[in-house]
Amino acid sequence: xxxxxxxxxxxxxxxxxxxxxxxxxxxxxxxxxxxxxxxxxxxxxxxxxxxxxxxxxxxxxxxxxxxxxxxxxxxxxxxxxxxxxxxxxxxxxxxxxxxxxxxxxxxxxxxxxxxxxxxxxxxxxxxxxxxxxxxxxxxxxxxxxxxxxxxxxxxxxxxxxxxxxxxxxxxxxxxxxxxxxxxxxxxxxxxxxxxxxxxxxxxxxxxxxxxxxxxxxxxxxxxxxxxxxxxxxxxxxxxxxxxxxxxxxxxxxxxxxxxxxxxxxxxxxxxxxxxxxxxxxxxxxxxxxxxxxxxxxxxxxxxxxxxxxxxxxxxxxxxxxxxxxxxxxxxxxxxxxxxxxxxxxxxxxxxxxxxxxxxxxxxxxxxxxxxxxxxxxxxxxxxxxxxxxxxxxxxxxxxxxx
Amino acid sequence: xxxxxxxxxxxxxxxxxxxxxxxxxxxxxxxxxxxxxxxxxxxxxxxxxxxxxxxxxxxxxxxxxxxxxxxxxxxxxxxxxxxxxxxxxxxxxxxxxxxxxxxxxxxxxxxxxxxxxxxxxxxxxxxxxxxxxxxxxx
Numbered sequence: 067x068x069x070x071x072x073x074x075x076x077x078x079x080x081x082x083x084x085x086x087x088x089x090x091x092x093x094x095x096x097x098x099x100x101x102x103x104x105x106x107x108x109x110x111x112x113x114x115x116x117x118x119x120x121x122x123x124x125x126x127x128x129x130x131x132x133x134x135x136x137x138x139x140x141x142x143x144x145x146x147x148x149x150x151x152x153x154x155x156x157x158x159x160x161x162x163x164x165x166x167x168x169x170x171x172x173x174x175x176x177x178x179x180x181x182x183x184x185x186x187x188x189x190x191x192x193x194x195x196x197x198x199x200x201x202x203x204x205x206x207x208x209x210x211x212x213x214x215x216x217x218x219x220x221x222x223x224x225x226x227x228x229x230x231x232x233x234x235x236x237x238x239x240x241x242x243x244x245x246x247x248x249x250x251x252x253x254x255x256x257x258x259x260x261x262x263x264x265x266x267x268x269x270x271x272x273x274x275x276x277x278x279x280x281x282x283x284x285x286x287x288x289x290x291x292x293x294x295x296x297x298x299x300x301x302x303x304x305x306x307x308x309x310x311x312x313x314x315x316x317x318x319x320x321x322x323x324x325x326x327x328x329x330x331x332x333x334x335x336x337x338x339x340x341x342x343x344x345x346x347x348x349x350x351x352x353x354x355x356x357x358x359x360x361x362x363x364x365x366x367x368x369x370x371x372x373x374x375x376x377x378x379x380x381x382x383x384x385x386x387x388x389x390x391x392x393x394x395x396x397x398x399x400x401x402x403x404x405x406x407x408x409x410x411x412x413x414x415x416x417x418x419x420x421x422x423x424x425x426x427x428x429x430x431x432x433x434x435x436x437x438x439x440x441x442x443x444x445x446x447x448x449x450x451x452x453x454x455x456x457x458x459x460x461x462x463x464x465x466x467x468x
Numbered sequence: 469x470x471x472x473x474x475x476x477x478x479x480x481x482x483x484x485x486x487x488x489x490x491x492x493x494x495x496x497x498x499x500x501x502x503x504x505x506x507x508x509x510x511x512x513x514x515x516x517x518x519x520x521x522x523x524x525x526x527x528x529x530x531x532x533x534x535x536x537x538x539x540x541x542x543x544x545x546x547x548x549x550x551x552x553x554x555x556x557x558x559x560x561x562x563x564x565x566x567x568x569x570x571x572x573x574x575x576x577x578x579x580x581x582x583x584x585x586x587x588x589x590x591x592x593x594x595x596x597x598x599x600x601x602x603x604x605x606x
Contacts, residue, residue, distance in 0.1 A: 082487070405541035407520040415487055423519050437520070437540060462488075466495060467542060 084417030239388025291351030494546030
């Protein structure tokens with residue numbers, strides 16, 4: 067454990083003269099030195115534009131970049147590497163599908179189904195697409211534990227529904243959704259399913275072929291990698307039939323002023339100079355996860371979540387928000403009668419980074435009738451001792467406000 | 469005079485060694501805010517860009533502005549109270565010309581940064597906006 071923590075330079079820093087306790091991993095997690103080095107080494111040794119140059123540097127950079135595509139393919143067990151599209155992040159990946167898929171396959175009177183516990187990034191792109199195509203957005207409800215009510219699926223799924231878009235794990239509550247069940251139910255009617263995996267890839271093994279999902283989206287920066295890079299996985303058949311998202315360099319085959327023909331997958335969806343440096347950083351992050359072991363990560367975090375919930379409940383005067391049977395990564399709670407903003411302000415003074423507010427999931431907060439929650443979220447480098455500091459900070463909050 | 473009031477605040481705050489005392493003071497101050505009428509807690513008086521909800525209302529009487537505020541978070545309410553203490557019963561001109569450097573001196577700067585969801589900054593902006601509107605009307 068000690069040596070794992072020591073790989074993260076930022077964990078040695080102080081905040082308000084206290085050692086940093088970083089429990090905001092669902093927002094973004096910290097980067098091991100090897101990822102930081104991989105990015106700087108790229109700029110020191112390899113920087114050049116890819117896929118074009120015949121010179122040595124360009125070829126090396128192209129090779130490194132394409133190698134990461136292979137790594138991602140293996141990491142999520144995709145069938146083909148050209149099913150891996152690099153994007154800026156989960157949000158852009160979802161927007162890509164919302165634009166390109168809906169342009170081709172959604173028309174007036176159709177429906178798109180999302181769930182009640184989505185992040186804004188898996189709501190707004192669909193609202194925009196529905197508005198554009200004259201379609202309707204439907205919502206799979208959740209119960210008071212923060213679990214999706216899959217029993218409502220038969221009512222909601224019909225041949226009007228052209229796509230289902232669901233989070234693998236809820237960022238606000240940590241609920242692990244029964245995505246396999248949802249995918250199978252949708253596929254029975256031939257409806258494709260997009261999974262927002264932003265909160266899942268760093269915490270649990272993802273196998274897109276076993277899931278049989280049609281699209282899977284995630285971000286590098288929530289999996290020990292850099293910001294500004296993400297992945298859209300899409301089944302070949304869908305990606306082939308969807309029109310391009312953006313036009314420009316790289317995505318073209320031939321350009322004349324009369325007509326342009328588009329490049330093959332995956333390049334069709336990667337217009338412009340790609341974010342090579344961060345792709346290489348992502349590749350190193352994937353190696354970090356493999357070296358650490360995704361099951362070790364999952365087990366470590368499970369212990370931390372359990373300990374955190376136990377300590378919070380023992381403290382008293384705390385309400386857990388979201389009590390699903392299966393939870394990952396996140397503990398969302400409220401200190402009774404204390405506004406999350408007030409609590410967060412005091413907790414911060416203890417050097418503890420937690421998130422307060424609606425976590426970009428306002429409909430979830432509205433459902434529970436609360437302005438927001440305090441959210442502690444975990445990564446493999448967190449410790450029980452850090453949770454003890456959080457509890458101390460909470461005791462101070464209670465002294466000041468209760 | 470705004471200057472006298474801010475000097476007074478700065479000297480009060482200088483007595484606090486610990487950050488916790490400052491927040492305890494703000495919490496106490498929050499309790500002294502003249503309560504805003506329920507009907508003033510409307511959408512137009514809601515300040516955007518805060519993690520907590522803040523309502524700020526202003527009326528002009530005999531050339532001076534009278535502020536009331538409320539928030540669902542206590543620290544935010546305390547900050548509103550502090551600003552009201554400084555800007556209440558002042559003329560629009562005095563408010564528009566006021567020197568805001570006391571906010572830095574008070575050590576509340578972190579509330580000014582965008583990462584703090586702009587609570588303080590949005591409130592100051594709104595106060596100046598009211599002053600500008602009343603000045604334009606008269």
